[in-house]
Amino acid sequence: MYVGWGDIMHLPDFLEAKTRDKRDLKRFDYKLDKSIKNKYKGKTYFIKTYGCQMNEHDSENIGALLESIGFKKVDDYLDADLVLLNTCSIRENAHNKAFGMLGRLKHFKAEKKDLIIGLCGCMAQEVSVVEEIMKDYKFVNFVLGTHNLHQLPEIIDKAIEENKQQIEVYSREGDLYEGLPVVRANSYKAYVNIIYGCDKFCTYCIVPYTRGRERSRKKEDILKEIDELIKDGYKEVTLLGQNVNAYGKDLYDDYNLGDLLEEIAKKDIPRIRFMTSHPWDFNDKMIEVIGKYPNIMPSIHLPVQSGSSKVLKLMGRRYTRESYLELFNKIKETVPGVAISTDIIVGFPGETEEDFEETMSLVEYCKYDNAFTFIFSERKGTPACKLKDNTTLKEKEERLYRLNEVVNKYFLENNKKLEGKVLKVLVEGISDKKNMYYGYSETNKLINFTSDSELNLGDIVDVKIESAKTWSLDGKAI
């Protein structure tokens, strides 16, 4: 949408963001405008990332884009010439955190007049946020949408050269860029995008509006990226998407996540993970492949959201309690030693005490290895805002408390079963506090451990588990 705001700029619009059609995507290879390469040599940047793994990975691209025009990374925003907030819209508190940071940056900029401040990520796709920034946060130099990431170098250059606020947000996903540069945060574990966007439109969720329609990367591009990671010594890849199980549906007649996982599993990469998987698109071929290949990690995130079929329907999740449990059981039976984790929302509009009890009984049945639990947060522009909500915040907080008691009980109970067992752990580092090594098991459990001999980071070692806690396990390398 073009809006006359001094200059021509693009503002977000949820109505546009909601549209879905079958038009062909344009796919481009990213190229930096040569005239600005290294132009800002000597300048420093700091990125603050909120939200999910996709945002974390976007920040790895953002860092590389900034480095391509000469910026160098610093670890404290007080040392930076450019501060970029890569934001998340999923719940109110994510919003509040980003605005809180903008408040601190306002003070910092009062001292450091030429500080450049930018905001990107999901909040940039919300018109109310962008309007607030244009009105009350004039010190923010630029806002860049999730579909415009490739324009980052140019927009920074423009913001600096023209010395006025720039807003560049496409409401609809446009093109798909391959070959964006990347500086990875970890030398052993890498994120690989396989699909962008989400078409599920769960009634509470803002993601389909902020990230656009489901767009799969071509399998050749994904496999090529993984080959390069293997060549560079990476031990683990995590395939990313808001909905990895929808992979390929928009692109191929007969090639899905199961096929992709199988092709990757045949490569020489010790660990493959993927997230997030929506129960809806999870088919038998996927489960079979996950069970068959030892380098596909037996750790599956399977968000349930609620144990009540009535609430699931209101949420637009398109599965029932029964069909979820059927899938859950099939995965448990087919994938040896699998650990299943989940997301749960309490206090969704219309959730009664009985509905909540159904969530509690489902949790008692599933005994999850990990769970992320949230109180429903109303997101402007989503259908759930229109639903009647009779539950008070206090009641919702009580439900969350009760739920957490139960999920925590099972985390510990599952971990206790691992005492005395030997687990394979990817050595990731040494924790400062305890002077112990740490890393994750195949089922994605955090392991702190000692070793008689010195270990190389990035190695996969056997660790004997000595004691279990709710959130981690202690052991010794053998």
Ligand code: SAH
């Ligand atoms: N694509 C994933 C979820 C991504 S968002 C899936 O559908 O499985 C991560 C989690 O945030 C969701 O699973 C949900 O539990 C939570 N969430 C999303 N919107 C929310 C809202 N409006 N209020 C509270 N929690 C929310």
Ligand code: SF4
């Ligand atoms: Fe949001 Fe639902 Fe899409 Fe997950 S599947 S990102 S919860 S709309």
Ligand code: F3S
């Ligand atoms: Fe947040 Fe956007 Fe991820 S809303 S959870 S950063 S897709």
